[in-house]
Amino acid sequence: RYKLSGPEILCEIKEKVQVTTLTPDMEPFSGFPWGSQLPPRQITSDVGPFKTCAVVSSAGSLKNSGLGKEIDSHDAVIRFNAAPTAGFETDVGSKTTVRLINSQLMASEDHHFLSSSLYSAGILVSWDPSPYSSDLWEWFNKTDYPIFKQYQRYRRLHPQQPFYIVHPRMEWQLWQRIQDNMGEAIQKNPPSSGLLGTVLMMSLCEVVHVYEFLPSRRKTELCHYYQRFSDAACTLGAYHPLLYEKNLVKRMNQGSDRDIYTLGRVTLPGFATFNC
Template sequence: MGNCMTFFGDMLQHLRAWRGRRTAVFGVLFALVMLLIIYSSNSGSEVFPSTALRGRSHRPPSLKKWGLKSGYLPIYGNKSLDSHCHQCVIVTSSSHLLGSKLGSEIDRSECTIRMNDAPTSGYEADVGNKTTVRVVAHSSIYRVLKRPQEFVNKTPETILIFWGPPSKMQKSLLKLLRRVSMSFPNASAYVVSPVRMKQFDDLFRGETGKDREKSRSWLSTGWFTMVIAVELCDKVHVYGMVPPNYCSRRPQPRKMAYHYYEPKGPDECTTYIHNERSRKGNHHRFITEKRVFASWASLYNITFSHPAWA
């Protein structure tokens, strides 16, 4: 009987020890899994890795064949957008232009394209004053209309192109745009049609292999502006846009404001990297868009300076 009790006692001790080891093993495994999850959510891995463009299923149709008239609807009247320029410049809103003294060079261009509510007053020496086309996102419309003498009526014959998802371009907003257009006859105002908005989405999917909505991405005004410039112009020169690998260079670039007119605003590279890597919420994929622009450079005669692209 004593031997049996000893045997069962030994078995119980072994069982307890085994359970302890099993608990420890499970604890270690659980910790490793949690660390992996945390690392994956916070690591530098991108939603759109640099190899994504190589996986495109097909090259989208040439932007030159899209056709202007069907894509941009007049807000007031029935005048179609049929402008054409041999040589255009896109003036970005980047603080890389501050101190550049490019204003006179930019103003000598045949056509000058600007974005959203980027002002020229007070910055003429670096960004010029001439505005042929201004591309405006739905989120910037009110900021533009609040200062019509700066953005709407400053340069004779300015073309304003407003873009936004159909759900954002409500009748009340279009009514406001129409009223402003009637007040400033020198400016021609257009809105991107719903059909063309879908084309922009299809273009993004064709170039990146990613569905914009499923990948929780917003197209930037830079995306719309680049496509519109390619449609309107034979040659496009972009001032102030950094190349896609700029923010990953070593040593890291010095901090620079995202907008030249907001010196205390967010840092440019911090903004780009956060938007590119974030998986929660909808974000612009600035770096991915720039990779696409790089692939368009030779196709559509696009050049970049300040900084120059390799």
């Protein structure tokens, strides 16, 4: 059962993971005055389609990669959480089309989410890692972090910037794909931002290149390319089922092992480009 081929896994993800964002017509949001702050249409209807896309993990192994030009040559680039480009252009490029952020960052004092210019460029997409539930009422009543309070505040300050919220069902549909393709029980925590962003881009792009999600020869214990902090758990996972996510991406990779080793680059096809 868990020995599916790469193309079979790609098909399962395409067919079973719905890339959905919250819209004002969904309950309970339809009953709240602020529900109208949500974008009226799905991100997949508003954004793209793009030909080529780059997913830039925040891994420390991007440091000294010199991948900046290659990353910027894509039609769209997704980055995560507080990952900066300023000062790191040579290694990570400077284009940011989409930034995927978790609700922990939105709520934390340290990140100055409401005021930092880091978040005001490009399209924002946020998600909340609350425990296993895809029911919107249930989730609304027990999000892990105050995602809606922060969302409303941010929207008032930046009403023109596109800002989506991922339907939690997507996290758990993706989690189920990881679980069903492993021979052992994995922790019931949602996939990392990196995998969520990869699947989001597969629904917006024809070709997706993912950088340093599968570590290259530059593999390091340095957590992020933009910080001094070291911890192998950043690459291998603790809370997120990161090792299993990486195993799945390795099996779906359509590029060469050499590309992984030298560039930290994985090549995945957009959902629109293959039939199942």
